[in-house]
Amino acid sequence: MTNEIIGFIIRIPQCEITFRIKEGLEIKSICAVKKNSETDIDIVEKQLKEMNTNEHKVKVLYGGVCGTDMKLIEGKYPIDDNKLPLTIGHEFVGRIEQVSNDSEAFQVGDYIVGKPTLKSCMECENCKSGYINLCKDRERLGINVDGAFTEYINLSEKSLIKVNFLKDVKNGVWLEPISVVARGINTLKLKPNYSVLVAGAGAIGVLTILMLKDYGVDITVLGLESDCTILEYLKENQFIDGYMIKSSGSENYNAVIDCTGNENAINNLLNLSANRAQVLLLGTNKFNMNI
């Protein structure tokens, strides 16, 4: 076990860089911490909280860095002062090291991914309608409760999904962002002849494009100058039908999907949408936007 490796994957559009950290080094939790009144990142030692009934001890193997993590690090996402230093990370895959006594569903050695919503109020309209991920009072892993960028984490059984079926366990880090995209796209009613405009070519944008391919729709991407390499790659390999860097063209898109959370991008999408177009906002939005 002493040579066990934990790693963190940083995603940028065209490639994947894995930072590997050998177990045994003095690395316990990657935290957003406040230094000199600015939010920053550091590696700090944190006590593992005690295992409650129904909780399993998980060894984190890989983590994916989400746009929200970057916002937390850069101080662009509000963190309650008394939660600092907060261990970030909500996209991860791990292995069960210790199970709670009465568990029949999980065993030591099972590979798992975690659900980012740990707990919700179960009383508000969202909770009653089954949308616990939209509850205003929810506990969010790595956002308002210590998260997964750490060696070990204790999580309740209902927050875990078994992924022993994965051929390469590292791919487990994609399941959380893929589920975000899948849930959003499933709410649309797409027909094969539709033209769809996607804003953004980051991780969520690219996953959206890959998933849209299955619907046989015509895909155009609205991107930035800095996205040109990935956009060219997507076009050359026929993942998309076209792209634009500046918002232009006529208002003829049957569905528009924002994967940026950016006010301007959303306004551009709306300007290019056809009458009765479907609109999906997948990006993490700023809190007060002018749309």
Ligand SMILES: [Zn+2]
């Ligand atoms: Zn995320």
Ligand SMILES: [Zn+2]
């Ligand atoms: Zn609620």
